Amino acid sequence: MAAIGAGAERQLSFGEMIRDAAAVALVALGLALPLVGFQTVDRGAGMILETRFGAMFYAVGVIFVGRFVLGLIDAGRGRPILAASGAFSAAWVLNAIFDVAPPIEHVTLGWLTWLVAMTIALRAWFVLRRGARPAGRDGTRAGALPAVWLERVGRLVVPAALTFAVVMPFLPFADQRLVDLGILVLTYTMLGWGLNVVVGLAGLLDLGYVAFYAVGAYSYALISINLGLNFWETLPFAGAVAAFFGVALGFPVLRLRGDYLAIVTLGFGEMIRLILLNWDDLSNGAKGIGDIPRPSFFGLQFTAAPREGVAAFHEYFDLDFSPIHRVIYLYYIILILALLTNWFTLRIRKLPIGRAWEALREDEIACRALGINPTTTKLTAFAIGATFGGFAGSFFATRQGFISPESFNFIESAIILAIVVLGGMGSQLGVVVASVVLIGGPEWFRDLGTFRMVAFGALMVAVMIWRPQGLLAHRDPTVRLPAAPGRPP
Amino acid sequence: MLVVEGVHTFYGHIEALKGVDLEVKPGEIVTLIGANGAGKSTLLMTVCGTPQAQSGRIVFDGQDITRLPTHQIMRSGIAQAPEGRRIFPRMTLLENLQMGALAADPAHFSEDLERVFAFFPILKERQTQRGGTLSGGEQQMLTIARSLMSRPRLLLLDEPSLGLAPMIVRQIFKIIREINERTGTTILLVEQNAYHALRLAHRGYVMVTGAITLTGSGAELLANREVRAAYLEGGH
Ligand SMILES: Nc1ncnc2c1ncn2[C@@H]1O[C@H](COP(=O)(O)OP(=O)(O)OP(=O)(O)O)[C@@H](O)[C@H]1O
Ligand SMILES: [Mg+2]
Numbered sequence: 001m002a003a004i005g006a007g008a009e010r011q012l013s014f015g016e017m018i019r020d021a022a023a024v025a026l027v028a029l030g031l032a033l034p035l036v037g038f039q040t041v042d043r044g045a046g047m048i049l050e051t052r053f054g055a056m057f058y059a060v061g062v063i064f065v066g067r068f069v070l071g072l073i074d075a076g077r078g079r080p081i082l083a084a085s086g087a088f089s090a091a092w093v094l095n096a097i098f099d100v101a102p103p104i105e106h107v108t109l110g111w112l113t114w115l116v117a118m119t120i121a122l123r124a125w126f127v128l129r130r131g132a133r134p135a136g137r138d139g140t141r142a143g144a145l146p147a148v149w150l151e152r153v154g155r156l157v158v159p160a161a162l163t164f165a166v167v168m169p170f171l172p173f174a175d176q177r178l179v180d181l182g183i184l185v186l187t188y189t190m191l192g193w194g195l196n197v198v199v200g201l202a203g204l205l206d207l208g209y210v211a212f213y214a215v216g217a218y219s220y221a222l223i224s225i226n227l228g229l230n231f232w233e234t235l236p237f238a239g240a241v242a243a244f245f246g247v248a249l250g251f252p253v254l255r256l257r258g259d260y261l262a263i264v265t266l267g268f269g270e271m272i273r274l275i276l277l278n279w280d281d282l283s284n285g286a287k288g289i290g291d292i293p294r295p296s297f298f299g300l301q302f303t304a305a306p307r308e309g310v311a312a313f314h315e316y317f318d319l320d321f322s323p324i325h326r327v328i329y330l331y332y333i334i335l336i337l338a339l340l341t342n343w344f345t346l347r348i349r350k351l352p353i354g355r356a357w358e359a360l361r362e363d364e365i366a367c368r369a370l371g372i373n374p375t376t377t378k379l380t381a382f383a384i385g386a387t388f389g390g391f392a393g394s395f396f397a398t399r400q401g402f403i404s405p406e407s408f409n410f411i412e413s414a415i416i417l418a419i420v421v422l423g424g425m426g427s428q429l430g431v432v433v434a435s436v437v438l439i440g441g442p443e444w445f446r447d448l449g450t451f452r453m454v455a456f457g458a459l460m461v462a463v464m465i466w467r468p469q470g471l472l473a474h475r476d477p478t479v480r481l482p483a484a485p486g487r488p489p
Numbered sequence: 490m491l492v493v494e495g496v497h498t499f500y501g502h503i504e505a506l507k508g509v510d511l512e513v514k515p516g517e518i519v520t521l522i523g524a525n526g527a528g529k530s531t532l533l534m535t536v537c538g539t540p541q542a543q544s545g546r547i548v549f550d551g552q553d554i555t556r557l558p559t560h561q562i563m564r565s566g567i568a569q570a571p572e573g574r575r576i577f578p579r580m581t582l583l584e585n586l587q588m589g590a591l592a593a594d595p596a597h598f599s600e601d602l603e604r605v606f607a608f609f610p611i612l613k614e615r616q617t618q619r620g621g622t623l624s625g626g627e628q629q630m631l632t633i634a635r636s637l638m639s640r641p642r643l644l645l646l647d648e649p650s651l652g653l654a655p656m657i658v659r660q661i662f663k664i665i666r667e668i669n670e671r672t673g674t675t676i677l678l679v680e681q682n683a684y685h686a687l688r689l690a691h692r693g694y695v696m697v698t699g700a701i702t703l704t705g706s707g708a709e710l711l712a713n714r715e716v717r718a719a720y721l722e723g724g725h
Binding site: 358359362365367369372477478 | 539559560563564568569575578579580583587588592617635636639
């Protein structure tokens, strides 16, 4: 009997389940009314408000049914529901593959339905398999692979991955698209590592990390355009400006924790974006900043026709001009920046300040009792995390040659945070795995066409079900046993 | 060494300490007993500066520390093993001890480590184990050991025997005495286990709802009729 394992929690009665689902649907309705119910449409002459109540009620209905069915699963009716929802999602996919007229015209609603069905099927299967274990899990042990196993694999995987990252652009199958993807993955790896300092080590939930990415990008663009400095000269300035913003955010939120901190940082991220959008004199508003200097290889330009008197990279090395040269160069820049971030984080974890971050995440009161100053500890975490975000932003600006507030939406913060959480908070290797999966994944799924994001979503749901602590939740101790007694570690 | 004079501490508008006077002389073990909610932990926390005393004075080694921020107080020679263990569960035992040494000169680290392991040999065997997986008694020992790592001159211990088996309790008290005798560390001990704690102490204080009501040598308090009735009857 699957229901037995549900443990101390009282089983809901049928009526209570309906009521519960109705309550959830009501919340959904509240959210969906402004988000889905109304839509502004640009009709040449101006904006018109259109209503989409059909879609809204459909979405709310799906949520009602979904919640109710989840309740049924917990009540031990998993088997028939697994069959039904599994069949439903399968039918949906077959439907798409053979291109029969979709039962629902609206593409997004179609996805929503499929995703809900898929989630229900997964949940039902999971509950049946695990004997209805409730979701709460023990923080210290769960999800962590055996440490010895991880260590052994880590010793092989890390050098292998590093070697691969270094030689990748020269492998026979590496075309421009792949190297570009590599750049993207590395950028997010770096952002993930930077945010990991704040979220993973110091335990400060930051939902506005994209702000520092934006600050770095804009500082880079403005400094390099106006002062004519090159990439490596501008980088420290951009990092410093981002660090300043990190501290500026840190101060007001010093006393906040958890949810409250998350909300304020979220607001901060949006604020920066809105300022960039509206401060035309500084940031050129929505039009963005173009013609940002591209990086040169020790003064050698990556252009087919360089200016008078300036050597181009391909001429100097006697190669045929190819746009991939620049891409490969950019790839190595971000590889170096990312590795620098990682190296720095690994080092600082072993220093008093790094250990204070981790201790602060675990118990702030104990930290105070040990003479740690929570104020400076938190501020340095924000500042250092922001600096790395700023570096990554500078890279982004020089790579794109054009930036606008568009690129720094909340979704970016969400993706970076997802990388950190999915990777297993605080795990450096986890960040790499997660950004390969999260950033590279959607590219590989491209063949699935419109189902790409669905497959991607399902993958994330699956990870969260099987590894709720993140892919690699193992925390590496910063000290090993001293080799001989009495030796300092 | 530590002088507390007329200290009032508030949580919001609740007055948890209503004018406490207490003194700890160098080299002493002083025990503070009192019922649940009397304000014992609050007094130790007030000495450490969170929460800060609303009025009154706290003087440590001749220096007024009443208004200092906590992290500075904790770096001036006072260490606390807070109530309820509060070790870092995801860190290894050794890392926990390192955290205790953050405020100290790193040059002493290995020496202090040996000294602490001499008091708590069991901890030496478990250095690589994560704090959260230690037993309750081991965690309690780790809390004390961690607070010793900063070489405090004054050690504040808040209910070190909480939730431990009688055997381990006796062991912990023995170690506290050893720490006091061997290293000369002054100790202010808060305890529910009044019998053991008073036998150990040079002097003791009794606290009732935020104020000190009785004081005397450990033996005097043990013999006192009120103390016996309120804190010792039924046990031992
Ligand atoms: N953070 C707080 N906010 C509000 N009131 C508090 C707070 N901490 C303690 N109190 C109150 O202050 C009073 C003294 O608490 P304290 O923890 O000092 O007692 P105690 O003597 O250590 O008790 P015990 O032996 O149970 O540990 C209690 O009434 C308690 O409810
Ligand atoms: Mg207490």
